[in-house]
Amino acid sequence: MGKTTLAQLVYNDEKVQEFFKPQAWAHVSQVFDVVGVTKAILQSLTFENCDGKDLTWLQNKLKKELKGKKFLVVLDNIWNKNYQDWTLLCVPFEEGVSGSAIVITTRNNEVALKTRTTNILDAFPLNGLSNDSCLSILAHHALGTTDFIAHLNLKDIGQELARRRKSSPLVAKVLRGVLHNKVHLHEWEEVLNSNLWDIAEVENEIAQPLMLSCHDLPSNLKRYFAYCSIIPKDYEFEEKQLVQLWMTEGLIKPRDGRKKIEDLGREDFRNLLSRSFFQLSFKDESRFVMHDLINDLAQHVAGDTCFKMEDIVGGHNRRKPSRKAQHSSYLGGHCDGIKKFATLILESCYALKKLPSTFGNLLNLRHLNIRGAYALEGMPPQIRPLLHIRDTLCISKLENVINNEDARDARLFEKKNLSGVSFEWSQNIDESQDRAHELEVLSMLKPHKGLKELTINNYGCTEFPKWLRVPSFSNMVLLKIESCAKCTSLLAVGKLPSLNDLLIKGMGSLKNIGCEFYGEYYSQPFRSLETLHFEDMQKWENWIPCEEFPKLCKLSIKRCPKLMVSLEEKEVEEQLQLSLPSKLRKITIFNCKSLESLPKAMMNNNIHLEEVYISFCNSLTHFAIGQLPPTLKRLTIEGCNNMQILGDGDDINKCGSSKSLL
Numbered sequence: 001m002g003k004t005t006l007a008q009l010v011y012n013d014e015k016v017q018e019f020f021k022p023q024a025w026a027h028v029s030q031v032f033d034v035v036g037v038t039k040a041i042l043q044s045l046t047f048e049n050c051d052g053k054d055l056t057w058l059q060n061k062l063k064k065e066l067k068g069k070k071f072l073v074v075l076d077n078i079w080n081k082n083y084q085d086w087t088l089l090c091v092p093f094e095e096g097v098s099g100s101a102i103v104i105t106t107r108n109n110e111v112a113l114k115t116r117t118t119n120i121l122d123a124f125p126l127n128g129l130s131n132d133s134c135l136s137i138l139a140h141h142a143l144g145t146t147d148f149i150a151h152l153n154l155k156d157i158g159q160e161l162a163r164r165r166k167s168s169p170l171v172a173k174v175l176r177g178v179l180h181n182k183v184h185l186h187e188w189e190e191v192l193n194s195n196l197w198d199i200a201e202v203e204n205e206i207a208q209p210l211m212l213s214c215h216d217l218p219s220n221l222k223r224y225f226a227y228c229s230i231i232p233k234d235y236e237f238e239e240k241q242l243v244q245l246w247m248t249e250g251l252i253k254p255r256d257g258r259k260k261i262e263d264l265g266r267e268d269f270r271n272l273l274s275r276s277f278f279q280l281s282f283k284d285e286s287r288f289v290m291h292d293l294i295n296d297l298a299q300h301v302a303g304d305t306c307f308k309m310e311d312i313v314g315g316h317n318r319r320k321p322s323r324k325a326q327h328s329s330y331l332g333g334h335c336d337g338i339k340k341f342a343t344l345i346l347e348s349c350y351a352l353k354k355l356p357s358t359f360g361n362l363l364n365l366r367h368l369n370i371r372g373a374y375a376l377e378g379m380p381p382q383i384r385p386l387l388h389i390r391d392t393l394c395i396s397k398l399e400n401v402i403n404n405e406d407a408r409d410a411r412l413f414e415k416k417n418l419s420g421v422s423f424e425w426s427q428n429i430d431e432s433q434d435r436a437h438e439l440e441v442l443s444m445l446k447p448h449k450g451l452k453e454l455t456i457n458n459y460g461c462t463e464f465p466k467w468l469r470v471p472s473f474s475n476m477v478l479l480k481i482e483s484c485a486k487c488t489s490l491l492a493v494g495k496l497p498s499l500n501d502l503l504i505k506g507m508g509s510l511k512n513i514g515c516e517f518y519g520e521y522y523s524q525p526f527r528s529l530e531t532l533h534f535e536d537m538q539k540w541e542n543w544i545p546c547e548e549f550p551k552l553c554k555l556s557i558k559r560c561p562k563l564m565v566s567l568e569e570k571e572v573e574e575q576l577q578l579s580l581p582s583k584l585r586k587i588t589i590f591n592c593k594s595l596e597s598l599p600k601a602m603m604n605n606n607i608h609l610e611e612v613y614i615s616f617c618n619s620l621t622h623f624a625i626g627q628l629p630p631t632l633k634r635l636t637i638e639g640c641n642n643m644q645i646l647g648d649g650d651d652i653n654k655c656g657s658s659k660s661l662l
Contacts (some may be wrong), residue, residue, distance in 0.1 A: 002126070002628045003106075004076055004077065004105055005104040005128055006158070007074050007103055007105050009446065011023065011025060011074055011103075016072065017573070019070070020070055020071060020072035020081075020100070020101065021071075022066075022070060023044075023151060023338050024041045024042075024044040024071070024074070024314060025044050025074045025076065026040035026041070026044060026074070026075055026076065027282060027283070028075050028078045028079070031087055032080030032083055034055060034088050035054070035055045037075070037089060038055065038059060038092070039053070041062060041064065042062050045063060045065050047535075049427070050093070051372065051374060051427070051475065051481075052374050052428060052501075059091055062092040063092045063095045066093065066100075067098060067205050068095070068096075069096055069100075070097050070099045071093075071098065071101075072100070072101050072102075072103070072280055073093070073101075073103070074105075075103070075104050075105070076105045077103065077105055077106065077464075078105070078111050078115065079106065081111050087297070090102075093651070104489070108562050116316045131163055132162075134161075134162040135148075135158050138161060138162065138179060138461075141180055142180060142181070142183070143183060144184055146386065148254070154183075157191075157192050157390035160186075160192060161192060162190070165224070202245070217275075220252075220253065221271060221272055223299070224251055224303040225250050225272060225277060225298055226267075226301045226303075227246065227249065227302070228246070228295075229295070229298035229301070231290055233290075235289070236283070236512070237287060237288055237289075238287055239269050239288065241265065242269060243262065244267055245380075245619050246265050246268075247262070247391075266390070267567075270322055278290060279291065297473045313604070328564050329649045334376065344368050345367070346369060346370045347369050347371050347373070349376075349583070350372060350374050351375055352375060353376060354376070370394075370590075371394050374396070374426070391417070391418070392420035392421070392422070393418055393422070394421075394422040395445070396422075396424040396425075396426075397425070397426065398424065398425055399435075404441055404444055405444075407440075407442075407444035407445050407567070408444040412446065412447045413446050413447060414620075415448060418447060418451065419452045420452060420455075421445075421447050421453070421454055422454075422457060422635045423445060423455070423459070424457040425457065425460060429458075429460065435461060439465060442456075443466070443467070449473055450475050451476055452476055453477065453479075454476060454479050454480070455480040455481075456480070456481050456482070456485070457482045457483055458482070458489070459484040460484075460485075460486055461486060462486075462487060462488055462509075463487065463489070464491060468491055469492070471532070474496075474497055476499055477498050477501065477528075478499075478501045479496070479502050480503040480505070481505070481507065482506050483505065484506070484507055485508040486509055487507055487509060487510065489510070489516060490513060490516065490517045492517070492519040493517065493519075493526075495519040496618060497524075498528050499526065499528055499529055500530050501531045504533070504536070505533070505536055505537075506536045506537075506542075510537060510540055512538060512542045513540070513542070513543045513544065526550070526552070528551060529551060530551050530552060531556075532552055532554070532555050532556070533555075533556040534558070534560060535556070535559055535560075536558070536560075537560045538560075538561065538562070539562060540562060540563050541563060541564060544653075545561065553584060553608075555584055555586070555587050556587075556588040556589075558590040558591060558593045560591075561591065561592065562593075562594050564594045564596060564619075583608050584606055585608050585609060585610050586609075587613070589613070589614050589615070589617060590614075590617075591615050593617065593621050595617050595620060596620065597622070607629060607631060609633045609660060610631055610633045610634070611633060612632065612635045613636045613638075614636070614643075615636075615638040615640070616638070617643075618639075619642070620642070621643060621644060623643060623644070
């Protein structure tokens with residue numbers, strides 16, 4: 001078991017969760033940044049977007065969140081040994097009460113010594129897997145059993161492989177992928193006798209079995225894996241995001257005329273995932289990360305074709321970028337002569353203000369990611385036309401568009417290769433400022449009708465432009481409307497026939513959701529919707545479902561303090577009984593203080609429901625176990641101080657603290 005896995009088990013333990021409130025988790029990269037780590041801790045506690053805030057604001061906010069509380073903070077994968085940085089980071093922690101805890105995971109014992117806040121507790125070193133444990137893992141994943149009794153001819157080779165894996169859980173995990181479903185003696189001998197065992201360790205002691213796992217990859221997967229060397233360490237990415245990059249670079253070659261390139265990319269991504277080159281993010285189940293050792297291996301495999309400039313900025317890389325480099329992530333100061341870059345990732349470079357004047361020399365640039373580069377003042381004039389732009393486009397700081405014709409000149413409706421567009425205004429715009437012109441700006445930015453994904457963030461008008469009010473995007477699968485605080489009504493998004501995922505967040509002026517949401521007189525609204533998420537709707541009071549959601553699987557309602565669903569009125573109960581989905585698998589309701597009861601149809605009419613999470617809903621007073629469907633696997637009720645659980649025999653259990661059932 002690795003250090004992060006052990007920390008996760010402790011963090012998620014029920015007794016630990018009952019003892020510590022609140023809890024926060026932050027993954028710390030090699031380039032230690034007090035602002036970034038503080039922001040990660042705060043966002044883990046509050047789920048608020050803190051982009052663009054300075055350290056003073058972040059620490060004051062964190063102090064308020066921790067004041068008088070017994071907290072647990074996990075800082076995962078710390079490398080920095082600078083005591084001053086550590087002292088500055090710890091300032092807000094002084095607000096907690098006695099018994100609060102900070103857990104650190106690190107590979108460096110010197111880090112453990114310098115970050116100790118007490119002489120009582122020593123560092124806890126993790127021992128590697130025993131040879132017997134590793135041998136058992138190999139038998140399980142390669143042979144489908146717990147031992148070698150049925151394959152005695154393989155046992156000696158298995159023991160030698162177990163001895164060579166150097167006690168690393170990650171190496172054992174990769175070895176099991178290499179040997180999966182290989183049961184013949186010659187296959188195991190080929191692995192054991194491979195000359196790759198003799199390759200010298202590279203940089204951060206890349207284990208030889210990891211090199212072997214890469215050698216075992218088919219040529220197409222090896223091509224994708226080498227490209228992944230540009231991914232910064234600890235960076236969390238989505239499957240779709242990486243597949244789109246592969247597509248942009250032409251790495252995905254047609255293999256089956258009946259399958260789309262996107263589907264082939266997804267299959268190949270899953271193949272790399274199954275071989276443990278990627279792993280699920282602990283913080284976000286929709287994202288993935290690469291283990292540091294795997295990241296180092298990818299850089300070794302890529303050679304001079306890919307380069308990660310964050311290493312130069314942080315002083316962690318001794319080699320200079322080659323003129324052969326084609327792909328890079330993060331901007332350094334030594335790339336003026338490189339003209340072959342096809343991919344450049346500058347995500348979250350929040351201090352970056354200008355791109356170099358020679359940026360236009362990147363003649364082969366096909367993918368540029370500047371999401372989160374909030375200080376960037378503009379793009380060099382040489383790339384303004386964006387003639388061949390494709391995949392996803394994020395246009396931020398739209399408050400700087402003074403002339404509406406500048407927005408028209410973008411001519412987004414002509415850019416047929418765009419699959420996704422994000423329109424963003426900054427968070428810190430003066431509230432007294434007249435924002436009426438934003439309607440005209442957004443009107444001029446109408447994208448083409450084949451768009452698949454759309455995000456609108458921090459839009460400041462009370463209504464949306466006509467092209468949004470009468471949606472005609474038949475291919476749209478994802479829609480996010482975030483922090484549009486002045487809008488008083490929703491769009492008729494129920495008319496979008498392909499919409500799969502819908503997020504409505506931070507619409508602070510919206511009070512009612514009714515038939516206009518579904519599209520009045522529209523016969524089959526939300527015919528494809530599977531995920532529906534409402535969050536931070538401070539004035540939302542009433543939701544009147546007018547139609548059913550035939551395919552909805554996940555429903556999440558968070559921080560909607562005025563939302564009320566009363567089952568006392570028969571008419572409302574009948575509407576809910578008819579309209580709520582029958583395929584719903586997961587329900588999350590968090591901090592809806594006025595919610596008085598849950599509709600029975602949510603439970604009774606559902607033969608697919610597996611998970612229900614209800615937290616900090618103090619107006620909810622009763623929950624009947626008898627209403628639960630037999631398919632339910634997990635029920636969690638937390639912080640509902642007035643909740644009473646009704647059992648089958650009318651027995652009542654008070655549920656003020658966290659309670660997990662089933």
